[in-house]
Amino acid sequence: MKKLTLLIMALLVVVTLAACKKETVNIGIILPTKDEPRWVQDEKRFKDALKDTDYSVEILFSQGSTVTELSNVDTLISKGIDVLIITPQDGSAAAAAVEKAKAEGITVIAYDRLITDTDAVDYYVTFDSVAVGEAQAQYLVDQATGTGNPLYLYAGAATDNNAFLFFEGAWNVLQPKIADGTFEIKNSSEAIGLQTKAVLTRSEMSDILGQITTNWDFNTAKNLAETHLTNATTADKGDVFILAPNDGTARAIADAFADDTEITSYLVTGQDAEVASVQYIIDGKQSMTVFKDVRTLVNDAIDMAVSVLDDDTVVTTGSYNNGEIDVPAKQTEVVVVEQSNVVAALITSGYYEESLFENLD
Numbered sequence: 001m002k003k004l005t006l007l008i009m010a011l012l013v014v015v016t017l018a019a020c021k022k023e024t025v026n027i028g029i030i031l032p033t034k035d036e037p038r039w040v041q042d043e044k045r046f047k048d049a050l051k052d053t054d055y056s057v058e059i060l061f062s063q064g065s066t067v068t069e070l071s072n073v074d075t076l077i078s079k080g081i082d083v084l085i086i087t088p089q090d091g092s093a094a095a096a097a098v099e100k101a102k103a104e105g106i107t108v109i110a111y112d113r114l115i116t117d118t119d120a121v122d123y124y125v126t127f128d129s130v131a132v133g134e135a136q137a138q139y140l141v142d143q144a145t146g147t148g149n150p151l152y153l154y155a156g157a158a159t160d161n162n163a164f165l166f167f168e169g170a171w172n173v174l175q176p177k178i179a180d181g182t183f184e185i186k187n188s189s190e191a192i193g194l195q196t197k198a199v200l201t202r203s204e205m206s207d208i209l210g211q212i213t214t215n216w217d218f219n220t221a222k223n224l225a226e227t228h229l230t231n232a233t234t235a236d237k238g239d240v241f242i243l244a245p246n247d248g249t250a251r252a253i254a255d256a257f258a259d260d261t262e263i264t265s266y267l268v269t270g271q272d273a274e275v276a277s278v279q280y281i282i283d284g285k286q287s288m289t290v291f292k293d294v295r296t297l298v299n300d301a302i303d304m305a306v307s308v309l310d311d312d313t314v315v316t317t318g319s320y321n322n323g324e325i326d327v328p329a330k331q332t333e334v335v336v337v338e339q340s341n342v343v344a345a346l347i348t349s350g351y352y353e354e355s356l357f358e359n360l361d
């Protein structure tokens with residue numbers, strides 16, 4: 001009898017331990033919002049990449065709210081995570097959230113967007129965001145002939161460090177072409193006031209962003225573009241050039257410009273290679289996108305996390321200063337996609353199924 005009781009107790013311990021183990025999450029991932037295809041894509045790629053891992057993972061979304069982001073961090077801390085991979089909703093507000101995680105001994109990896117003004121970020125995986133802005137601007141420059149071409153500038157959310165890097169890259173390429181008269185800025189008095197300056201300070205960029213930010217929001221972008229078109233004279237229209245920071249805002253801005261009868265033609269940039277924008281490119285409604293292969297970023301983030309969990313050396317290739325420390329970083333290159341290379345860059349590479357698109361030939 002005694003033996004049987006002991007056996008039952010031992011079994012109970014095993015079952016309880018197994019149950020506890022199930023509750024524990026090794027890697028916590030927090031993404032900013034499900035409302036943008038970009039981040040749903042990241043979720044999908046994380047799930048694909050993690051299918052065969054032995055480590056347990058949980059992915060949460062902040063839905064555009066820093067409050068939800070903080071409670072997501074709390075939830076993951078309570079589940080015992082060792083590594084947190086996080087794309088901040090607001091790069092500076094997220095400092096408090098990751099400091100909480102750090103205080104629990106959790107390794108923090110900033111994913112795509114840097115977390116600023118804190119020493120609680122261990123690593124950063126990112127695309128070359130300055131190169132994204134440069135590629136967008138270079139596309140516009142390559143299509144422009146003559147002088148006085150109307151230029152409309154748009155930017156991302158000022159709470160996102162990337163919005164500054166994208167704009168910095170674009171300015172690097174556009175500014176000389178504004179200075180030599182190829183382009184004339186039509187929608188930002190702050191940018192016009194600074195157009196002779198080759199390199200802008202962060203606060204100068206903030207002044208410009210204050211006038212042209214889309215806040216990464218489709219409706220904000222559309223309303224802003226409509227306001228700019230209402231304020232523009234007929235001479236400010238015609239054949240125009242538009243720097244749009246990403247695909248969601250590019251489609252919104254493109255729709256607004258397409259609706260204006262005084263716009264003869266428009267060229268508009270983008271980024272992310274979202275399915276809807278690739279279709280816009282095929283249909284000639286968006287000019288280009290900057291493809292950021294999320295599979296690479298996901299793999300880099302997971303490799304880092306697994307190295308941390310296995311006590312191996314984490315591989316980085318450089319660093320980014322976040323206002324407080326130099327964060328060791330791994331950076332990935334980007335690819336320009338326009339009508340002529342949609343198939344090669346996105347279908348042949350296995351990124352998207354051909355069946356997602358119409359009129360692709």
Ligand code: BGC
Nearest residue numbers: 036038113160162216246272
């Ligand atoms: C990302 C972009 C994305 C944007 C809006 C940026 O930080 O790098 O890929 O389009 O946020 O979500």
